[in-house]
Amino acid sequence: MAEKVLMIALSPTMEEGTIVAWHKKKGERVESGDVLCEVETDKATMDYESTQSGVLLEILKKEGEKARVGEVIAVLGEEGEDISSLLSEISAAAEETPKAGSEPDRPPAVEAPSPKEEPGPQGAQGRVAGGGVEDLRGRAALEVPPPAGRVKASPLARKRARELGVDLRLVRGSGPGGRVTVRDVEEAAKAGPAASPAASGGPRRLAGGREPVTPMRAAIARRLSESKRTAPHFTLTVKVRADRLLTLREQVNEGRQERLSFNAFLMKLAAEALVRHPQILSSWEGEAIRYFDTVDIGLAVALPGGLITPVVRSCEYKTVEEIDRELKDLIARAREGGLSPEEYTGAGFTISNLGSYGITEFTAIINPPASAILAVGAVTTEPVWEGGGVVPARVVRLTLSCDHRTIDGAVGAAFMAGLARYVEEPGRALV
Amino acid sequence: MARDERVFLMGEEVGEYDGAYKVSRGLLVKYGPKRVIDTPISELGFTGIGIGAAIAGLRPVVEWMTHNFAILAMDQVINNAAKMRHMSGGQLKVPIVFRGPNGPAEYLSSQHSQSLAAFWMHVPGLKVVAPATPYDAKGLLKSAIRDDDPVVMLEAELMYAWEGEVPEEEYLVPIGKADIKRPGKDVSVITYSKPLKVVMEAAKVLEERGVDVEVVDLRSLRPLDTETIFSSVRKTHRAVVVDEAWPMCGPASFVAWAVGKACFDDLDAQVEIVTSEDVPMPYNHTLELAVQSSVEKVVAAVSRVLYLE
Numbered sequence: 082m083a084e085k086v087l088m089i090a091l092s093p094t095m096e097e098g099t100i101v102a103w104h105k106k107k108g109e110r111v112e113s114g115d116v117l118c119e120v121e122t123d124k125a126t127m128d129y130e131s132t133q134s135g136v137l138l139e140i141l142k143k144e145g146e147k148a149r150v151g152e153v154i155a156v157l158g159e160e161g162e163d164i165s166s167l168l169s170e171i172s173a174a175a176e177e178t179p180k181a182g183s184e185p186d187r188p189p190a191v192e193a194p195s196p197k198e199e200p201g202p203q204g205a206q207g208r209v210a211g212g213g214v215e216d217l218r219g220r221a222a223l224e225v226p227p228p229a230g231r232v233k234a235s236p237l238a239r240k241r242a243r244e245l246g247v248d249l250r251l252v253r254g255s256g257p258g259g260r261v262t263v264r265d266v267e268e269a270a271k272a273g274p275a276a277s278p279a280a281s282g283g284p285r286r287l288a289g290g291r292e293p294v295t296p297m298r299a300a301i302a303r304r305l306s307e308s309k310r311t312a313p314h315f316t317l318t319v320k321v322r323a324d325r326l327l328t329l330r331e332q333v334n335e336g337r338q339e340r341l342s343f344n345a346f347l348m349k350l351a352a353e354a355l356v357r358h359p360q361i362l363s364s365w366e367g368e369a370i371r372y373f374d375t376v377d378i379g380l381a382v383a384l385p386g387g388l389i390t391p392v393v394r395s396c397e398y399k400t401v402e403e404i405d406r407e408l409k410d411l412i413a414r415a416r417e418g419g420l421s422p423e424e425y426t427g428a429g430f431t432i433s434n435l436g437s438y439g440i441t442e443f444t445a446i447i448n449p450p451a452s453a454i455l456a457v458g459a460v461t462t463e464p465v466w467e468g469g470g471v472v473p474a475r476v477v478r479l480t481l482s483c484d485h486r487t488i489d490g491a492v493g494a495a496f497m498a499g500l501a502r503y504v505e506e507p508g509r510a511l512v
Numbered sequence: 513m514a515r516d517e518r519v520f521l522m523g524e525e526v527g528e529y530d531g532a533y534k535v536s537r538g539l540l541v542k543y544g545p546k547r548v549i550d551t552p553i554s555e556l557g558f559t560g561i562g563i564g565a566a567i568a569g570l571r572p573v574v575e576w577m578t579h580n581f582a583i584l585a586m587d588q589v590i591n592n593a594a595k596m597r598h599m600s601g602g603q604l605k606v607p608i609v610f611r612g613p614n615g616p617a618e619y620l621s622s623q624h625s626q627s628l629a630a631f632w633m634h635v636p637g638l639k640v641v642a643p644a645t646p647y648d649a650k651g652l653l654k655s656a657i658r659d660d661d662p663v664v665m666l667e668a669e670l671m672y673a674w675e676g677e678v679p680e681e682e683y684l685v686p687i688g689k690a691d692i693k694r695p696g697k698d699v700s701v702i703t704y705s706k707p708l709k710v711v712m713e714a715a716k717v718l719e720e721r722g723v724d725v726e727v728v729d730l731r732s733l734r735p736l737d738t739e740t741i742f743s744s745v746r747k748t749h750r751a752v753v754v755d756e757a758w759p760m761c762g763p764a765s766f767v768a769w770a771v772g773k774a775c776f777d778d779l780d781a782q783v784e785i786v787t788s789e790d791v792p793m794p795y796n797h798t799l800e801l802a803v804q805s806s807v808e809k810v811v812a813a814v815s816r817v818l819y820l821e
Contacts, residue, residue, distance in 0.1 A: 237749050237780040256781070256819045263749065263780045 083158030083167050084133055086117065088148040091129065092422045094300050095122040097149045102259060105137045111157060118154070119259050123300035125232065125250055125418060126259060136160045139168065232418040234261035239417070245270040248385040250418040251295055297387045308449050312365070312484040316444045317493050321501040323460055323477045326350075329507050333401075344380060344434055345405035347457060350503040352376045352396035353510040355430060358496040362429040363487040364450040370487050371450075379428030379448060380408060382415050389415050390448055392428040436460060442478040452484040453493070455500075477504070513543055516571060519657055522549040522558055523575030523612075532577045533613065533672050559585035559610070563593045563662075566608040571657060576612035579628045579666065586631070593662040594637030609656045613669035614642075615706055615756050616804055622792035625800070627757035629705075632664040633733045633766070639687055640734040642666040644708035646676035648731055651685025659687060666733075668706035668756075690737035692744065696726035699814050700744040702767055703754040704730035707805050711754050714810035723818060733763055741767065742774050749780040750817040754805050759787040784813040 088098055098120040105111050105118070116128040117137075135157035142154040153171045156164055232249045234242070238261045242249045245266065252269040254261035294302070326346060334340040355362050355376050362373040376397040379390035391411035393404050414420050431448040436459035445456040458478040465474035479500065483493040503510045513519045520543075525532045527540040527550040540548040551558040555576060562574040576582040582589070589610060596604045615627040632640045639661055643649040649667065656663035693708060694715055703711045708729055715725035728744050730736065745751045751771050755764035764785040771783050789803040815821045 235780040236777050240777040260819075262819070 083138060083156050083162050083164045084135065085153045085167070085171065086131070086133065086155040086157055088120070088142075088150050088152045088154050089129070090150045091120055091127045092122045092124045093426050094124070094304060095150060097147050098122050099147050099296075100142050100144050100154065101126055101253065102144055103140060104258075107137055107140055108160075109137050111135060111137050116258075121296060123296040124422065128258075131157070133157050136162075138162060138164050141171065232261065233259055234266075235263065237263045238266045241266045246385065248418070250297070251386060295386055297384075301387050304449065305446050308447050312447050312449070312452075313486060314444075314447060314482050315485055315490065315493075316480050316482050317490075317497050318442060318478060318480040319497050319501050320476050320478050321504045322465065322474050323504060324475050326504050326507050327460065327475055339405075339409075341401055341405045342408065343436075343460075344432065344457075345401050345408055346507070347432060347434070347455075347504075348378050348380070348393060348396055348404050348408070349399070349401045350507065350510050351378060351430065351432065351455060351500060352399075354496055354500040354503055356397050357499055358492070360492050361453050361483075361488060361496045363452045364429070365452065365484055365486045366450075373429035376430070377428050379425070379431040379451070380412075381431060381433040381445070381448070382412050384416060389420065389425050390428060390431055391415050391420060391425050431455070432457060436477070442480060444480050445482050447482050447484055452487040453496075454482045456480040456482065479504070513539070513547065516657075517547075518569065518571045519573065520547040520549065520565075520570060521573045521575065522551055522562060524551055524553055524577050526550060526575050531575070533669070535667075535672070536575070555581050555584040556588060559588045560592070562608055562610075563588055563596075563606060566593075566606045566662070567596060567604050571607050571609075573609045573611065573657060576610065578624060578669070579612055579614040580624050580626065582610065582612065583628070583631075589632075589638070589662070589664070590635050594635045597661065598637060605660045606662045607660045608662045609653070609659075609665060610662065611653070611656075611665035611667060613672070614666040615668045615670075616788065616793055616800070617669040618800065619795065619797065620793070621795040625793040627666075627755070627788065629666055629733060629755075629757050630762045630766075632666075633763055634761075637662070638734060639663040639732070640666065641687055641732050642668075642705040643685075643731060644671070644693075644703075644705050644729050646674065646678045648685050648691070648729075650678050651683050652687065652731065654682075655684045655687050658684075663687065666705060671706050674709075685731065688732045688735040688737055690740040691729045691731055692726065692740070693729045694725065694727040696724040696748065698724045698726075698748055699750040699752060699817060700726045700728055700741075700748045701752045701754060701810065701814065702728040702730065702741055702744075702771075704733060704763070705756065707754045707756050710805055710807055711810055714807045714814070717807060717811055718814055721820075723814060723820075725814065730763075730767075736767070736770070738770060738774065741771065745771050745775045746778045749778055751775075751779070752784045752786060752810065752813045752817055754786045754810055754813075756788055756805060758790055759785060760790060762787055781817040781819065784817050786810055786813045 091098060101119040101121050103118045104116045111117060111131050111134060113131055113134045115131050117131040118129050119126055120129050136159065137155060138158045139156040142148045148154050156167060158164060233254060234249050239249065241263050247266050247270050249261055252261050252265050255265050256262045330341065330343060330346055359372060362376065364371040375395045377392050377394045378396050379392045381388055381390050393407050396404055411420065411424060428448065429451050431451055431454040433445040433454060434457040435443055436457055439459050441458040441461055443456050443458065445454045447454050460475050460477045462473050463476050464471045479497065481493055481497050521536060521539060526536045527545065527548045530537040536548065559574055562572040565572045593606050593608060596606050614629065616625045629640065629642065632638055639659060641652045641656060641663060643652045653665060656665055694712065701711050711727050715727055718725050726744055726748055728741055753764040753767045755762055757763055759765060764787050768783040768785050786805045786809045788805065791803055794800055794803065
């Protein structure tokens with residue numbers, strides 16, 4: 082019997098996807114696990130593997146067309162099967178639901194029960210959805226594990242993309258399975274700044290004009306405005322002396338080939354402070370506050386086309402060296418667009434460090450589902466009153482943005498006091 | 513032989529019969545039975561005698577009726593010819609040439625129709641050359657005879673009938689230097705010996721489809737001219753290696769690995785190999801042709817690396 086093939090959420094935040102290419106033709110046999118098509122999500126272009134078997138009787142969303150999660154993109158069934166009534170049912174349903182992309186703020190059109198009617202831990206088809214109040218998109222993502230979001234590109238294309246400053250994730254590949262070739266990269270570079278933010282040269286006049294929003298930029302815009310709008314932010318700033326921490330780092334790095342980063346030390350100290358102030362590791366879920374049971378910390382990393390927060394899991398159990406090694410790997414792969422969704426989502430706490438740009442102090446927007454984000458400024462040498470005189474000291478300003486629904490001022494302040502002590506006297510974190 | 517009286521030829525039917533494939537035609541009359549020596553059917557024995565003569569200061573050319581029979585002489589070649597210089601700390605040298613037909617022929621079945629290039633190429637201490645044109649054959653044979661190390665020369669049986677320009681005058685083709693037989697910009701097809709013909713025909717077919725093939729003729733399998741191979745691949749960014757040996761641990765596999773390793777960042781596609789199928793040679797002629805590399809197989813492999821399929 083003919084079955085509808087629905088657009089599924091291929092990333093946790095995906096609401097709609099664009100069909101980049103169909104790998105199966107109408108009339109072709111599809112086995113469960115075959116790549117049916119490629120879908121450009123808000124994060125990357127991913128393979129859509131069929132969970133059903135049958136003959137591809139109809140393709141309802143052509144290449145280049147968008148489909149919301151839950152929308153019918155194709156019909157599978159037996160060869161020669163009459164699907165006219167199913168098709169008219171699908172087109173009638175489509176008329177009732179808004180067109181993809183027309184009203185981005187409305188919830189996705191889906192056939193499964195809405196999450197409001199079914200708030201318990203049972204997900205669609207009776208599967209346990211995990212967090213309890215996961216929305217339907219989250220459940221779909223659990224049911225169909227998304228393939229790794231690595232961009233398929235030839236080694237030469239990767240090298241050329243680095244040279245030209247082209248973001249590979251924004252390049253459409255013409256090779257097999259969408260592999261990006263060097264020609265695709267060079268054409269993308271020629272096409273302009275959408276894919277090549279670093280391209281330069283020519284007369285000293287800015288290009289101007291309009292640039293279509295990439296799925297990644299759209300996801301950043303949506304998530305951050307949602308966070309800023311719904312989470313009542315307040316911020317706490319503390320100026321701390323970093324002399325001892327910096328000296329410790331210098332000592333530890335002496336003679337090491339791979340130098341441990343300042344961020345890895347900060348993550349470790351933050352993890353120690355979070356263990357002692359677990360209320361910070363919380364998430365507002367409307368009817369409940371969820372408390373995380375591991376210290377998973379995200380680090381905001383700037384990419385040519387936006388930003389991503391790779392997550393180091395269970396920092397409380399890891400050494401600075403382990404955190405540093407993981408961070409370096411995650412950051413390197415993030416820059417190549419090679420992180421899978423589980424590697425950049427679900428952090429209970431986030432750190433954003435703009436110190437390398439010379440920014441001394443700033444506030445950051447909370448990265449949901451976390452309730453707090455730590456903004457780290459540059460280390461500066463400043464005169465400090467000490468022992469009856471003024472001495473030069475290296476200081477850093479830390480600003481915590483908190484969601485007031487889960488974190489009250491005093492709770493946030495206590496955490497910051499704890500963190501400040503660890504930064505000023507890192508040895509305390511050992512005790 | 514005229515230039516250096518230390519050079520002599522030995523092998524089965526090289527004298528009275530003028531060579532099993534007439535390669536030594538007229539040499540017995542010209543140089544006499546002391547320098548053109550017919551041997552009994554005893555590969556291990558006469559190969560060993562040749563190696564001994566080389567160590568003693570002569571420059572023998574040992575002809576194997578085919579490389580298939582040379583399998584019997586492998587112990588002498590691998591353990592003595594290839595290693596004496598190393599094991600004597602440079603005190604002994606073995607200036608010998610082993611030559612004879614190699615590779616698939618016609619109607620000779622599994623034991624007499626196979627490419628054994630990898631067996632020799634595998635051994636440090638040996639040099640291995642494989643000409644694909646009459647011009648290169650003359651130049652490489654002269655270089656091989658003048659070389660102070662043992663050189664194995666692979667001559668494809670079916671190539672003996674090929675014609676081509678060969679200057680009368682003296683010239684040498686250096687060992688270890690590949691040759692670009694056809695310049696092109698879209699894909700490097702790397703080959704050696706007899707398959708060169710198939711590759712050149714495939715290049716013509718591909719040219720009609722707008723694909724500009726660069727053909728690299730290795731000529732020397734050991735040492736391998738990686739500089740020419742890599743610079744070609746770095747220009748075209750795509751590579752297909754064509755070989756008439758089997759695929760596993762064969763010359764093509766080695767070249768493909770070397771290209772993948774050295775040119776990783778310059779490749780725009782996977783490296784493909786076209787070899788004989790991984791089976792003993794069938795006697796049936798249709799199957800005999802089907803298991804070997806062909807124009808169609810080369811065109812298909814090039815199309816794969818160009819993503820035209």
